[in-house]
Amino acid sequence: xxxxxxxxxxxxxxxxxxxxxxxxxxxxIVPGVEITAVITRITAERLGLEEGKSAYAIVKPSEVEITxx
Amino acid sequence: xxxxxxxxxxxxxxxxxxxxxxxxxxxxIVPGVEITAVITRITAERLGLEEGKSAYAIVKPSEVEITxx
Amino acid sequence: xxxxxxxxxxxxxxxxxxxxxxxxxxxxIVPGVEITAVITRITAERLGLEEGKSAYAIVKPSEVEITxx
Amino acid sequence: xxxxxxxxxxxxxxxxxxxxxxxxxxxxIVPGVEITAVITRITAERLGLEEGKSAYAIVKPSEVEITxx
Amino acid sequence: xxxxxxxxxxxxxxxxxxxxxxxxxxxxIVPGVEITAVITRITAERLGLEEGKSAYAIVKPSEVEITxx
Amino acid sequence: xxxxxxxxxxxxxxxxxxxxxxxxxxxxIVPGVEITAVITRITAERLGLEEGKSAYAIVKPSEVEITxx
Numbered sequence: 001x002x003x004x005x006x007x008x009x010x011x012x013x014x015x016x017x018x019x020x021x022x023x024x025x026x027x028x029i030v031p032g033v034e035i036t037a038v039i040t041r042i043t044a045e046r047l048g049l050e051e052g053k054s055a056y057a058i059v060k061p062s063e064v065e066i067t068x069x
Numbered sequence: 070x071x072x073x074x075x076x077x078x079x080x081x082x083x084x085x086x087x088x089x090x091x092x093x094x095x096x097x098i099v100p101g102v103e104i105t106a107v108i109t110r111i112t113a114e115r116l117g118l119e120e121g122k123s124a125y126a127i128v129k130p131s132e133v134e135i136t137x138x
Numbered sequence: 139x140x141x142x143x144x145x146x147x148x149x150x151x152x153x154x155x156x157x158x159x160x161x162x163x164x165x166x167i168v169p170g171v172e173i174t175a176v177i178t179r180i181t182a183e184r185l186g187l188e189e190g191k192s193a194y195a196i197v198k199p200s201e202v203e204i205t206x207x
Numbered sequence: 208x209x210x211x212x213x214x215x216x217x218x219x220x221x222x223x224x225x226x227x228x229x230x231x232x233x234x235x236i237v238p239g240v241e242i243t244a245v246i247t248r249i250t251a252e253r254l255g256l257e258e259g260k261s262a263y264a265i266v267k268p269s270e271v272e273i274t275x276x
Numbered sequence: 277x278x279x280x281x282x283x284x285x286x287x288x289x290x291x292x293x294x295x296x297x298x299x300x301x302x303x304x305i306v307p308g309v310e311i312t313a314v315i316t317r318i319t320a321e322r323l324g325l326e327e328g329k330s331a332y333a334i335v336k337p338s339e340v341e342i343t344x345x
Numbered sequence: 346x347x348x349x350x351x352x353x354x355x356x357x358x359x360x361x362x363x364x365x366x367x368x369x370x371x372x373x374i375v376p377g378v379e380i381t382a383v384i385t386r387i388t389a390e391r392l393g394l395e396e397g398k399s400a401y402a403i404v405k406p407s408e409v410e411i412t413x414x
Contacts, residue, residue: 006105006388007114007341017160017318021295024178028098036075037133037157038178039404040300040314043351056138057086061385062200062338063132064136066094066105067143068116069079069125074274075181088366090226090245093385107246107366107385109199109231112144130178131269131407136350147246148276157297162316163273170239174213175271176297185275187300188227194276200338201270202244204232205281207217207263211354213319228364228383245381247337247369250282268316269407282381286414299410306375312351313409323413339408340382341368344354344392345353345401 009057027057078126154202165195216264284332354402
């Protein structure tokens, strides 16, 4: 991953919970802006994710929907 | 869509470009934090998206990846 | 979410099962037409999903594949 | 693809429009229930999709979101 | 599923682990090339997946990202 | 992107075609194994993709489906 990637939002791990196969990870991008990811538990462990750690949330543009709220 | 939805990032349309089938839309969430979506052109038109308009970027948690940068 | 959203299929919750991180939810759209979603358990709980409840299944067009069967 | 696949909705092509890279295809599942897919133009051509043709819309459960409308 | 589908990578199940809702399945495409899928446990059971069994990993082109490593 | 990422398939760009918003890129992973991605045209240009160039195809495990063919 380099600066070349669009939609890479830098944040801090605020919460993480582990299931058997998956893990849910919430990053705080800036105060009041959070994004939650469900990734495999193995990836969460390999990345050594834990609260307070810095990480990036990555999303492909084709997977982002737009609504008017 | 209600407050019930997680991963709904509110922002302002900063840029939009139209193809025949799809449209690329970039929202500024806060200064320095942008997210780009590729949606169908028809949806972009129905939503009346244009620069400066307020909108939400929505992403399912299972489609967000985490890396360490 | 408004009528603006395409690919919003209205149905009734027919089955729901909970894991630690995720939940599997099956909606019956019309008799004989069902669609299954895997969402986070937290979202399932916030939405108060339970059998018989009315809900929408939403899918981005870019995530729908077409085959001939 | 066999009967083994969940989330395979059978329908009839109601509309198709072609871009240079992608194609947008709308299937009518039953009267009043439609689902739109954006697939590559090459796939649309290989499948020989055209209005009136029978086809399946396939979606992974992890890519279906649930809301209350 | 027929030969019509692009991005169908044939492989052999190398590892499978089951959660309550999901299952993680790793296919070896060729020696040194593996791909991991998270599918529902129900689908894994219906397909009768187990180590050594032949299967296909399918991905929509719009869900594949490209980077330079 | 580091070795930490699963489902990063290294290959060589075999074909690329550009639309107005999107680009279709086919990587050859090993002879006989190809994977096609649809990414934004802007990303394709930023990465400087062209035939013969080395690149990685990345897919989230939750977006890989398994079938028996």
